[in-house]
Amino acid sequence: MAFADPHLQIPDRDLGIAQETLLAAFRGKRQSMALQHYPPCHHPEKVMGVAPHSDGFGLTLLLQVNDTPGLQVSKDGRWRPVRPLPGAFVINVGEILVVLTNSYYKSVFHRVVVDNDKDQVTVVVLQDACIAGVVKPLPELGEPRYHATNRSEYYKSQLTALRRQGEKFVDTP
Template sequence: MSGLTRRLLGFMASDLGVEREALDRAFRGKRQTVAMHHYPPCRHPDKVIGITPHHDGLGLALLLHVDDTPGLQVKRDGRWFPLDPLPGALVVNVGDILQVLTNGKYRSAEHRVLVDAERGRATVVMFQDASVAGTVKPLPGLGEARYREIEYGEYVKGNFRGLAEGTRFVDSLETNRFC
């Protein structure tokens, strides 16, 4: 997964026109976590939700559908769209830290998981954290910074506070937020 992450970051760096090493360095040696999710069938799927709508706070998430049960949805223009599982394919989610690193060129997507009435659903997700020398800030060479720099520990605290309050902490880092 680390090798795949580095390859994806190389493609992103090329797309952004920044040094591959600068983006790779923001991720190299940082924390990786793995989560395995199981959503059992639920006879009343209209009364529960698998995972509430959210944006990933870390750098990058790689999700593997273990089975063919749908449930993952992404929000775009106020509407929810299903992401049907493709055998052997990974879903790549940009997290809020990567949004800051890329100065908003890559944006994290709001997503949720719904349960199925008849079938269980299982996924494995690898989360890759990132920071630049202990701070969360846009990489150089991407124009005027749209996000203010913040120490990584303060970012994590703010992100958890935002999750608890139902807000998105990364929005508070925008430099032209009130202009």
């Protein structure tokens, strides 16, 4: 299945584990929501709406309320716009989901740029995930590629990676 942007693809098969196993990692976990407004900026080359990053939570659901482009993803060393579709959600895999799925799902490096003439409005819902307070691969998915860490240590490491700009937590040693 392809997204609105032909450069972005999602796998067409599942993880091969019981659906309940993955759902349990999300059930009862923290969920937060943000409303974001980026006003027009007559010097967009001098500011950044949101600096390049990879989401740290399990999943991010993003609704681009108006038709002003601003979300961009990094692919093959280039920034590519994600064009808003009326009523459609953009769903980002967060780094916790990368760890949970033992790298089967991948997070995307993205940023938000501002527009010269029009404002941008987005609604963002962030969904946390973990297994009994620990961020680790699901044991059903084979030899773990990541070491287990408690959720608070994970978030400290995630913030450190964000400060380095250009790094994802899952790519750091």
